[in-house]
Amino acid sequence: xxxxxxxxxxxxxxxxxxxxxxxxxxxxxxxxxxxxxxxxxxxxxxxxxxxxxxxxxxxxxxxxxxxxxxxxxxxxxxxxxxxxxxxxxxxxxxxxxxxxxxxxxxxxxxxxxxxxxxxxxxxxxxxxxxxxxxxxxxxxxxxxxxxxxxxxxxxxxxxxxxxxxxxxxxxxxxxxxxxxxxxxxxxxxxxxxxxxxxxxxxxxxxxxxxxxxxxxxxxxxxxxxxxxxxxxxxxxxxxxxxxxxxxxxxxxxxxxxxxxxxxxxxxxxxxxxxxxxxxxxxxxxxxxxxxxxxxxxxxxxxxxxxxxxxxxxxxxxxxxxxxxxxxxxxxxxxxxxxxxxxxxxxxxxxxxxxxxxxxxxxxxxxxxxxxxxxxxxxxxxxxxxxxxxxxxxxxxx
Amino acid sequence: xxxxxxxxxxxxxxxxxxxxxxxxxxxxxxxxxxxxxxxxxxxxxxxxxxxxxxxxxxxxxxxxxxxxxxxxxxxxxxxxxxxxxxxxxxxxxxxxxxxxxxxxxxxxxxxxxxxxxxxxxxx
Numbered sequence: 001x002x003x004x005x006x007x008x009x010x011x012x013x014x015x016x017x018x019x020x021x022x023x024x025x026x027x028x029x030x031x032x033x034x035x036x037x038x039x040x041x042x043x044x045x046x047x048x049x050x051x052x053x054x055x056x057x058x059x060x061x062x063x064x065x066x067x068x069x070x071x072x073x074x075x076x077x078x079x080x081x082x083x084x085x086x087x088x089x090x091x092x093x094x095x096x097x098x099x100x101x102x103x104x105x106x107x108x109x110x111x112x113x114x115x116x117x118x119x120x121x122x123x124x125x126x127x128x129x130x131x132x133x134x135x136x137x138x139x140x141x142x143x144x145x146x147x148x149x150x151x152x153x154x155x156x157x158x159x160x161x162x163x164x165x166x167x168x169x170x171x172x173x174x175x176x177x178x179x180x181x182x183x184x185x186x187x188x189x190x191x192x193x194x195x196x197x198x199x200x201x202x203x204x205x206x207x208x209x210x211x212x213x214x215x216x217x218x219x220x221x222x223x224x225x226x227x228x229x230x231x232x233x234x235x236x237x238x239x240x241x242x243x244x245x246x247x248x249x250x251x252x253x254x255x256x257x258x259x260x261x262x263x264x265x266x267x268x269x270x271x272x273x274x275x276x277x278x279x280x281x282x283x284x285x286x287x288x289x290x291x292x293x294x295x296x297x298x299x300x301x302x303x304x305x306x307x308x309x310x311x312x313x314x315x316x317x318x319x320x321x322x323x324x325x326x327x328x329x330x331x332x333x334x335x336x337x338x339x340x341x342x343x344x345x346x347x348x349x350x351x352x353x354x355x356x357x358x359x360x361x362x363x364x365x366x367x368x369x370x371x372x373x374x375x376x377x378x379x380x381x382x383x384x385x386x387x388x389x390x391x392x393x394x395x396x397x
Numbered sequence: 398x399x400x401x402x403x404x405x406x407x408x409x410x411x412x413x414x415x416x417x418x419x420x421x422x423x424x425x426x427x428x429x430x431x432x433x434x435x436x437x438x439x440x441x442x443x444x445x446x447x448x449x450x451x452x453x454x455x456x457x458x459x460x461x462x463x464x465x466x467x468x469x470x471x472x473x474x475x476x477x478x479x480x481x482x483x484x485x486x487x488x489x490x491x492x493x494x495x496x497x498x499x500x501x502x503x504x505x506x507x508x509x510x511x512x513x514x515x516x517x518x519x520x
Contacts, residue, residue, distance in 0.1 A: 022460065023460075029514075032451045032452070032453060032465035032513065034449055034451055038409050038410075044449075045513075046451055046465060046467050048513050048514040049495055049513045049514075052495055052515060131465065132461055132463060134453070134455065134462040134463045159450065159452060159478075159481050177410055178405045179405060179406065179407040179408075179410060181405065182404075182405040187448065187474065285410060367431075373410065
């Protein structure tokens with residue numbers, strides 16, 4: 001929606017938003033907590049309020065939307081196949097913006113041994129039951145994984161009368177933001193155990209409990225540390241995976257680290273005219289950054305529509321081992337560009353250095369860096385010295 | 398008596414660690430904040446911790462059975478569950494609009510419960 005509004009503002013009139021759900025707004029419809037919009041609107045809003053601002057703008061601009069409609073195929077030639085209530089539709093697009101978001105990693109992906117009872121939910125699923133459909137998922141809850149949605153659901157379930165016994169995180173540091181540990185766990189006396197993993201699920205029809213174990217530096221269970229916890233509900237908050245089935249169908253090249261498309265500074269994928277922004281490109285911690293990324297993308301998309309092509313992006317960007325990923329992965333060198341990245345492990349005071357050969361293009365000092373928080377800054381085009389590849393690294397200082 | 402307390406600021410995603418120095422229950426120094434809102438937060442937090450909460454209320458005549466709501470101003474932490482009980486007693490009738498007041502001055506705490514989702518009436 002942010003991209004559509006920005007495109008419309010730049011004079012593009014023939015825009016169609018295709019949405020699988022009945023209503024626009026995506027995951028924000030069920031994110032009823034506040035804390036959205038501080039960066040984008042300068043005030044704190046709940047998810048539905050945040051998305052309504054874009055829905056209102058899109059409506060005022062009379063941007064065409066198609067809800068209850070699933071895009072089932074996207075081709076390299078940008079033919080979009082949509083399953084709608086009125087039958088199958090095929091549309092030849094001149095440009096496509098991918099904004100499918102993420103899926104949650106599931107129990108299956110973790111291969112937790114044990115039985116397969118009911119009462120095991122992904123955090124986002126539990127959130128939709130509780131916040132949209134008035135269905136409480138359980139009364140005695142264990143949470144596995146310290147992702148933000150898991151912590152937010154720990155608070156939500158506590159407010160709705162459940163007993164959330166603990167959050168277990170296999171890593172030595174939390175996956176979510178410090179403010180959520182504070183306001184969702186500490187406020188309600190919910191303990192967070194780091195270096196702990198659920199290794200077995202008990203129960204035949206309904207889950208009755210889990211076995212939890214401490215893990216060592218290599219994330220291997222430490223023998224003799226097994227503990228059993230009774231519960232009727234296990235909530236998993238163990239990561240998000242960009243939803244790229246359509247991207248793959250269109251021949252879009254994916255980056256193994258982000259699990260999203262390989263893009264240039266225009267957010268254009270390896271297929272000319274197909275762009276990607278938001279969680280489908282890389283997992284964001286803040287919706288504000290999703291909207292800002294999509295709005296920035298509009299510039300490139302408009303230029304592509306007007307000129308039929310975008311400048312060649314032959315300058316490769318590579319991230320050092322301490323960085324989980326970097327966006328974009330290649331640039332043209334003709335304009336300033338925004339760099340996004342995450343550190344793999346928490347760091348104290350550190351310095352991010354962007355280098356081309358021996359020339360430092362940008363140096364950013366941070367008081368701390370954590371995997372839960374994306375790092376973003378701009379690199380100036382006039383700093384770029386050649387067509388050589390650019391290296392981005394971070395080191396504690 | 399002099400004491401120090403460290404807080405994780407919840408105002409924005411930066412989550413700064415902010416230290417307050419208290420002397421006889423009075424804040425004499427705030428360290429580690431990177432913005433004025435952070436300082437304001439810990440000064441409040443150390444004396445009277447407050448939160449805004451979000452929840453849902455039942456709604457009739459809408460496409461979904463629930464409508465999301467939140468407080469428009471923070472309330473004392475200790476009153477959260479009292480307010481949740483009040484919220485639990487509400488049933489709305491569609492249509493509703495963002496910002497519509499559901500409970501005025503809930504529990505006398507100088508905060509309103511407001512609707513955070515536009516919901517149309519459906520047949």
